[in-house]
Amino acid sequence: MGAIYILWLRELKRYTRSRSQLVASLGQPILYLLALGFGLGPVFRKAGEGSYMQFVSPGIIAMVVLFAAMFSGIALLWDRQFGFLKETLVAPVPRVSIMIGRSLGGATVAMLQGILMSAACLIAGFRPAGLVSLPLGLLFMVLIATLFVAMGVAMGSGLQDMQGFQLIMSFLVMPIFFFSGALFPLDGLPRALAAAAAIDPLTYGVDGIRHALIGAGHFSTVTDLVVLVAVSAALVCVGAWRFSKIEV
Amino acid sequence: MIRVENLSRTFGKLEAVRNISFEVGEGEIFAFLGPNGAGKTTTIRMLTTLLAPTSGTVTLNGLDPAVHPHEARKHFGIVFQDPSLDQDLTAQENMEYHAVLYHVPRAVRRQRIEMLLKLFELWDRRNDLVKKFSGGMRRRLEIARGLLHTPKILFLDEPTLGLDPQSRNQMWTHIRRMNETERVTVFLTTHYMEEADRVAQRIAIIDHGKIVATGTSEELKARTQTSSLEDAFLALTGTSIRAESADPAAQMRTFARMWRR
Ligand SMILES: Nc1ncnc2c1ncn2[C@@H]1O[C@H](COP(=O)(O)OP(=O)(O)OP(=O)(O)O)[C@@H](O)[C@H]1O
Ligand SMILES: [Mg+2]
Numbered sequence: 199m200g201a202i203y204i205l206w207l208r209e210l211k212r213y214t215r216s217r218s219q220l221v222a223s224l225g226q227p228i229l230y231l232l233a234l235g236f237g238l239g240p241v242f243r244k245a246g247e248g249s250y251m252q253f254v255s256p257g258i259i260a261m262v263v264l265f266a267a268m269f270s271g272i273a274l275l276w277d278r279q280f281g282f283l284k285e286t287l288v289a290p291v292p293r294v295s296i297m298i299g300r301s302l303g304g305a306t307v308a309m310l311q312g313i314l315m316s317a318a319c320l321i322a323g324f325r326p327a328g329l330v331s332l333p334l335g336l337l338f339m340v341l342i343a344t345l346f347v348a349m350g351v352a353m354g355s356g357l358q359d360m361q362g363f364q365l366i367m368s369f370l371v372m373p374i375f376f377f378s379g380a381l382f383p384l385d386g387l388p389r390a391l392a393a394a395a396a397i398d399p400l401t402y403g404v405d406g407i408r409h410a411l412i413g414a415g416h417f418s419t420v421t422d423l424v425v426l427v428a429v430s431a432a433l434v435c436v437g438a439w440r441f442s443k444i445e446v
Numbered sequence: 447m448i449r450v451e452n453l454s455r456t457f458g459k460l461e462a463v464r465n466i467s468f469e470v471g472e473g474e475i476f477a478f479l480g481p482n483g484a485g486k487t488t489t490i491r492m493l494t495t496l497l498a499p500t501s502g503t504v505t506l507n508g509l510d511p512a513v514h515p516h517e518a519r520k521h522f523g524i525v526f527q528d529p530s531l532d533q534d535l536t537a538q539e540n541m542e543y544h545a546v547l548y549h550v551p552r553a554v555r556r557q558r559i560e561m562l563l564k565l566f567e568l569w570d571r572r573n574d575l576v577k578k579f580s581g582g583m584r585r586r587l588e589i590a591r592g593l594l595h596t597p598k599i600l601f602l603d604e605p606t607l608g609l610d611p612q613s614r615n616q617m618w619t620h621i622r623r624m625n626e627t628e629r630v631t632v633f634l635t636t637h638y639m640e641e642a643d644r645v646a647q648r649i650a651i652i653d654h655g656k657i658v659a660t661g662t663s664e665e666l667k668a669r670t671q672t673s674s675l676e677d678a679f680l681a682l683t684g685t686s687i688r689a690e691s692a693d694p695a696a697q698m699r700t701f702a703r704m705w706r707r
Contacts (some may be wrong), residue, residue: 204546212534281530287514288494289547290520 201291202299209270213310223266228318229265231258234381247383248339255324256335256407257380263308263342264316264400270304271350271437280324284446290383300432301347308343309336326414333433334419336408341426342403345408348433355440373398380404384416399429447472447599447631448493453502455488460487464655465502470648473629477636477646480680481688485655486547487527488634492604492635494524507598525592526605527635529584533577537587539567540576541594548595562590565616565647586613593620600624602634605676606641618645639676653683 218364235251252307277283286296326332353366378400379393389393395401406422409415415422448470455463463485470476482488491497493504495515504511511518531540541559544550550558563569566586576584585608592600600621605616622645624630636642642649643663650660659666659682663675671680 200546200549203542207586208532208535210537221564277532280533281526283530284496284528285530285532285544286527286547288519288522288524289544290516292516295571296507330662340463446491 201289201295202302204379205286205296205299206303206306209260209300210306213307220311223269223313224262224318225313227258227262227265230261231319231322232257251323251407252325252412253383254323254381255319255322256260256411257378257404259312259315259319259339260342260378260400260404260407261375261380263312263339263403264346264375265371266308266311267304267343268350268353268366270307270351271301271347272354272357272363272366273304274300274351274354275363276357278357278446283444287444292436293442295445296436301344301351301437304347304350305340305343308347309339312339312343326411335407337362338403338422338426341406341423342400345399345403345410345426345430345433348437351437352433352440354413355437355444374400377401378404379416392437397425402426413428447507448476448633449505449624450489452494453492453499453504454555455492455497455500457569461655463492466652466655466657467502468650468657470631470633470662472631473625475625475632475634475645475647477634477642477649478652479635479637479642480652481637481683483688484653484683486601488655489550489652490524490601490633490635494522494601495519499525516634521597522599522601523592523597524601525589525603525605527607529588531576531584531587531591534595536573536575537563537579538572540587542590543590544594544603550595558594562593564618566590566613581608582610582613583611593624594622596628596630599600599631599633602632604635606628606635606638607638611634614641621645639679643675650681651679658682 235254239250274283356364377394377398380394384395400426402417402422405415405417406419409419451467452465453463454465478486492499493511495518497510498512506518507521509518522693545555563572568583568587568590605617621632625632648662649666653656666678667673667675670678672678672681
């Protein structure tokens with residue numbers, strides 16, 4: 199228990215101490231929100247789809263959680279390079295506790311980032327449909343955070359250098375974001391794009407947050423929940439297994 | 447306390463450790479010496495559950511670290527050759543986190559941390575982030591952290607690398623005391639021969655992954671008909687400098703490994 203707590207605390211301390219990282223990680227999504235939210239607004243409205251700011255805000259919130267969560271998992275690479283990973287791996291603590299501590303820390307940080315981003319959306323003019331479904335929105339954020347922290351750990355456990363990190367960013371994280379329907383509605387898509395969206399777990403997270411915050415979505419809330427829980431559970435197992443096999 | 451039988455480890459074609467066997471008794475201070483790239487760190491990694499052996503067996507206090515890693519980890523402490531601090535935490539935090547991970551009882555935690563930070567002259571800087579420390583200060587913190595709990599076996603991989611004579615002296619005095627009063631078994635590597643000569647009761651010399659000699663310092667000197675351990679070391683391992691293997695082939699291998707994952 200002590201180990202889980204201390205590793206969770208470590209992630210939080212590192213997060214609150216690096217202001218520049220905090221600003222950098224919110225800067226880009228805010229840019230997306232402002233440029234796309236206001237830029238595409240008129241076209242979107244003309245197409246009869248309503249307010250694009252309303253539509254895209256849940257997508258950007260999900261994006262922030264995705265990035266922060268994946269990043270915390272992949273940060274294993276940093277710990278490997280700075281050597282701290284060795285220190286934790288030889289400690290007389292079950293590896294699974296180490297993984298749980300780190301992951302809970304990462305997920306907490308991702309949630310904090312998501313909440314900050316939600317505040318930014320409110321300032322930019324986003325208005326949630328009602329207050330009762332806010333807890334459901336938070337639940338979806340938690341699920342997205344869990345899923346992608348676990349995916350990050352599974353990937354990060356095998357990472358040896360920076361090239362690997364860049365490969366993951368460009369060939370995994372970015373596609374997950376772009377194919378998720380965070381930026382566009384899922385109706386009437388070309389077949390290939392629809393298929394890509396359907397196998398992208400973030401799609402269900404974005405959809406879930408949309409249900410919760412603006413009361414509209416593509417799949418049902420139950421589908422979103424079931425898919426996210428199932429994929430998270432599977433990835434947590436893969437992540438734990440890969441983490442237990444790390445050699446440094 | 448430590449028994450190693452026919453231990454080998456290969457990295458691709460490179461045989462880093464070749465079929466080595468040795469034993470370290472309980473309460474012994476054992477020095478593992480060898481030129482750069484001889485396989486010392488690789489051996490320690492296998493002894494401390496960080497690397498799986500290609501073949502051979504290891505027993506630590508009756509446990510095989512490859513079979514029961516978690517149990518084995520309860521019996522040793524280690525000071526790594528490479529840095530292993532969290533640079534974004536303070537010195538105090540690094541110590542505290544280690545104390546929690548190694549189950550140092552809460553009652554003695556604070557007092558031990560204070561004693562060790564004072565011993566290594568880091569107490570005044572305890573609330574500074576490690577990234578603001580000089581190289582030697584970081585090294586001192588690594589050692590202080592490694593001594594925080596009292597394990598049965600202590601591995602020290604070039605602990606005095608980059609330390610000033612004052613700190614070296616403090617460190618060895620402290621380690622000797624731990625060895626005498628708590629019967630901690632010490633397995634150390636170093637490139638300072640006079641240091642090994644002074645503290646180690648027995649010495650093994652490894653070269654190109656093979657153990658070329660074992661014995662007390664006196665025995666090694668007698669065997670090579672030399673008057674200092676340094677001369678004995680050179681007589682056993684030759685005078686040529688070892689090429690380190692950061693060659694293009696090795697880099698290609700790492701790259702290939704990354705793609706395969
Ligand atoms: N992960 C690895 N992949 C490939 N080769 C490795 C790896 N780790 C170590 N080696 C190689 O194994 C050999 C032994 O390395 P090791 O680190 O054990 O040497 P050492 O005796 O500790 O040397 P030093 O005194 O320089 O610390 C070296 O040739 C090294 O290049
Ligand atoms: Mg070494």
